[in-house]
Amino acid sequence: MKGLITKSTGSWYQVLEYETGKFFEARIRGKFKLIKTRLTNPLAVGDLVEFSLEQDDVAWITKIEPRKNYLIRKAVNLSKEAHIIASNIDIACFIFTLKHPETSYGFLDRFLSCCEAYNIKPLILFNKMDVLSEEEKELTKEIEGLYQNIGYETLEISSYSNLNLEVLKSIIKDKVSVFFGHSGSGKSTLVNAMQPGVNIKTSAISETHLKGKHTTTFAQMHFWKFGGSVIDTPGVREFAMIDVEKEEIQHYFPEIFKTGRKCKFHNCMHINEPKCAVLEAVESGEIEETRYITYLKIMEEAEENSAQ
Template identity: 80%
Template sequence: MKGLIIKSTGSWYQVKEEKTGNIFEARIRGKFKLLKSRLTNPLAVGDHVEFQLEIDDVAWITKIDPRRNYLIRKSVNLSKESHIIASNVDVACFIFTLKQPETSFGFLDRFLACCEAYNILPLILFSKIDLLSEEEIEFVEQIQKMYQNIGYQSMLISSVSRLNLDKLLGKIKDKTSVFFGHSGSGKSTLVNALQPGLDLKTGIISEIHQKGKHTTTFAQMHFWKFGGSVIDTPGVREFAMIDVEKEDIQHYFPEIFKLGRACKFHNCLHINEPKCAVLKGLEDDKIEESRYITYLKLMEEAQEIHKK
């Protein structure tokens, strides 16, 4: 039997049978756990699998189909390990909040780099606009323009005032989407606003630290009435890239890769090489300093992983 993984709690999964739509509790055979990998989870929500039914209608997963793409985060307690958040995604929506909580540019840029690396269409959602002053909205619009100039799609939204929710619906209709952001950024609130009745649990922001508490503790797929699905995920602190050489990192920053074609040396890494078009572009404000800093950090991490 063929099915789709729609929920993962670590040791148990839920699989939706392809033909009937029936949902079964599922486990995986031990051999999957023995596969050598730097991943903490052999299965992820969005995976297409084959399974067999045994006693009490428990499904045993016997095969995982090749993934079209996936997004990865660093494991919380295992710095050398990574965890697949979702697989076979059509559009990945990043929820950026200027406050409650504040989203860093580095976090956004890591997300975008991962989307480039694993061939996923990103969509930046500047959310909680209803909480912002006119001056703050103008600042968000400047950020939006910066990323649009690079080539990334984005929009300003509000789950409270419903600003641009119809526009967002049009972007995710009939597709498998996934919502990412810090804990407290409003992922579950947004899902509830797009489809009232799902009643996903939402949390509050800590007044002291202005950080969200985890309300989603595991990944789960929900199906839209208007067509398609969304994978709701726990708050992510940091994205990761595995099996990536440091020479490849520049490919995941479109503006750096574009300028890099004019460098004197074809193997230029844009760090301290002579006649580097990227470093010149940085001086001329053609490349944002915040994105270049993230680029350097990812280069360092790729080199460290390669050493290990």
């Protein structure tokens, strides 16, 4: 039997069987867990699998189909390990909030670089537009312009005023999407606003630290009535790339890769080399400094991982 992983709690899975549309509680065999990998979880929501049924309709997953892509986060306290957040994604939506909470540029840029690395289409959603002052809206426009110039698609939204929610529906219709953002950025509220009745648990922002409380504790796929699905995920603090060489990282920053073609040396890493077009572009403001800083940090991490 063939199916789709629609929920993962870490110890068991929910599988949707294609032919009947029935959901089964599923486990994996011990030998399945022993596959050598740098990933802490062998299966993720979005995976296509084969399974067999035993007594009491308990499914045993026997095979996983090759993934077309996936997004991963760093595993807690394990520098070389990573955890698959979701797989086989058509479009990954990053929810950016200017305040309540404030989204860090580094977090967004890591997300975008991971989308580039694993061939996933990203969409930047500027959320909570209804709570912004005119000055803050202007700043949002500037940030949008920066990422649009690189080539990324953006959309201003609000779950409370329904700003552009119909436009968002048309973009993700009939696709497997996933929403990311800092805890409190409004991921679950957005899903509930787009399809009342889903009732994903939400939580207020912590007044003390203006940070969101984690409300989603496991990944789960929800199906849109207008077509397609969304994978709701636990709050992700940091995205990761595994098995990536230092030399490859510039490929995942489109403006750095494009500008790098003008460097004097074809193998320029854009760190401190002479006549580096990227360094000149950062100096002149043509390349945003915050993105270049993230690039350097990912380069350092790749070097540390290769040395371990």
